[in-house]
Amino acid sequence: MLRTVLARAAVVAGVAAVATLALAGPASAHVTVNPDSATQGGYTKIAFRVPNEKDTANTSAVEVNLPTDTPIASVSTRPLPGWTATTVKTKLATPIKDDDGGEITEAVSKITWKADATSAIKPGQFQEFEVSLGPLPKTDQVVFKALQTYSDGDIVRWIDVPAAGQDEPEHPAPVLKLTAGTGDEHGAAAASTAPAAAASDEKDDSGTNWLGFAGVLLGLAGLVAGLLAYRRAASPAA
Incomplete structure (x- = not known):
């Protein structure tokens, strides 16, 4: 029974990892x-x-x-x-x-x-x-x-x-x-060029951080599910 529970937990964690990689993979490809x-x-x-x-x-x-x-x-x-x-x-x-x-x-x-x-x-x-x-x-x-x-x-x-x-x-x-x-692009462009580039990098970083955070959450969910299933299997029947 314990082996079955652990196998299920591993499957859940594996699915979480694959999903995270599928989301992150194409982002840096082009x-x-x-x-x-x-x-x-x-x-x-x-x-x-x-x-x-x-x-x-x-x-x-x-x-x-x-x-x-x-x-x-x-x-x-x-x-x-x-x-x-x-x-x-x-x-x-x-x-x-x-x-x-x-x-x-x-x-x-x-x-x-x-x-x-x-x-x-x-x-x-x-x-x-x-x-x-x-x-x-x-x-x-x-x-x-x-x-x-x-x-x-x-x-x-x-x-x-x-x-x-x-x-x-x-x-x-x-x-x-x-x-x-708006008609005032010449003056505004010089002031906004650097912030725009920085915002782009922040957007890329936040996207990467989000994917990593999602992967951690999915992995933890798989671990919790496995532990709960193990406790139910190990508890004596009433």
């Missing part, structure tokens, strides 16, 4: 943009978060493509030790206006980061590539198609555009959601 939302017409700082998903190769290069149909006039990269960033500009079919009323005829369409011999993203690690950009277009979202190159020559193309109401594609592109602004 190339993402953080924060994942900003304001139309404003300026913001974002970070492309790139995890290494291989056990036997390093990530040696990351390429991010910016749309030219909704171009962004100002794009700058933040220096990252061990990585070299290069940008490519494309001539625009339709020029856009800058903040001073002048015309911009070309915009950054691609950013490529390449690692030196010691700075590649190793298995079990991730890296963030920060970019400042704006003014953001007046559209619902900006899709950044990305290519992740591994040291073994494999290239993972994060270029599938997620569609509303459909399952997430296998290799979704990073997407920045845009919301309508």
Whole structure:
């Protein structure tokens, strides 16, 4: 009887662990943009978060493509030790206006980061590539198609555009959601950039903490259930 009770408790705890892993697993699987939302017409700082998903190769290069149909006039990269960033500009079919009323005829369409011999993203690690950009277009979202190159020559193309109401594609592109602004985005963006990035990290951390807490609760529930069943089995019949 005792063996049966303990086996049941182990099954409950095992189910709890599997459920926790199923919830936590997909969260860190893709190339993402953080924060994942900003304001139309404003300026913001974002970070492309790139995890290494291989056990036997390093990530040696990351390429991010910016749309030219909704171009962004100002794009700058933040220096990252061990990585070299290069940008490519494309001539625009339709020029856009800058903040001073002048015309911009070309915009950054691609950013490529390449690692030196010691700075590649190793298995079990991730890296963030920060970019400042704006003014953001007046559209619902900006899709950044990305290519992740591994040291073994494999290239993972994060270029599938997620569609509303459909399952997430296998290799979704990073997407920045845009919301309508209040008309004072230029001044407010500089003050809110750092808090927005921090809030994104706090959101990610809180999500991870929640999953860990849920796993602990489920495990404790399995243990309590096993102990109660053992006490009932061990108590003499009335």
